[in-house]
Amino acid sequence: MAPEMEEPANDEREGEAVRVLFLPGWELDYLWQVLAAFRRGQAGEPEAADLRELLDGIGEGLDRTVKQITEDVQRVAAMLMLDIPAVRTLAAAALHSPGLPSDNPGPPPDAAALREALDQVRAGWAAAGIR
DSSP states (O other): OOOEEEOOOOSTTTTOOOEEEOOOHHHHHHHHHHHHHHHHHHHTOGGGHHHHHHHHHHHHHHTOOHHHHHHHHHHHHHHHHOOSHHHHHHHHHHHTSTTSOSOOSSOOOOHHHHHHHHHHHHHHHHHTTOO
């Protein structure tokens, strides 16, 4: 299970929580491999014909095309792989959360820095087409 940190919803964005998950790199690598396979299926590559057929079947049940399913997975990957300084600020705050090891260097970010980091993450997600 990955450690989590959820933004308190006590400001004007009440109900818009941001959850930060810390995932091992190998999990993200697998997600990118899945995305690459979906892209091969979408492109109609012969070795991905079975996957394309599976995605077509899933898409019919969800009223989605293979392209839309692939784009959904791409958005998830973009959310998980957002690599900007604001993510490191959120990570630093989460590492200071109760229940996690206390051998972290430096003080936790202050509330203003945390709010700014959340705004930057939301902007990064919006740029990636994530609402």
